[in-house]
Amino acid sequence: MKITAVLFALLATASLSFAADEAAKKPEGDKPKGPTEAAFTKKDGNGDGKLTKEEFTKGAPDAAKAEKQFDRKDKDKSGDISKEEFLAAGPKKEKEAK
C-alpha cells in the first residue's frame, strides 16, 4: 500500500512542476509587454486621441516616475502624448544591437 502512496506523491510532484512551467510561460502570451493601443485608449479619459500629463499619470502608483515617463514619451514636447508617441518603443525595447 505504501508504494502506491509514493507513486501518487511522485505523480503529484511531477504534474505540479509541469503546472508551474505552464504558469511561468503563460503571462508572456496573455500580457504583451510594453504599451498597447488598448492601454492608450484606456488612459485617454476624454477620448481625444492624446494623453495629457494628467491622463497619463492618473492612477499611476508613482506619480513622479510617471511624470518622467511622460516627459520621455512626449518626443516633440507638445505637452501631450499622441498614440504614436505612446506606442513608440522605448530604448529598452529595441532588439539587442551587436
Ligand SMILES: [Ca+2]
Ligand atoms: Ca485625452
Ligand SMILES: [Ca+2]
Ligand atoms: Ca507629443
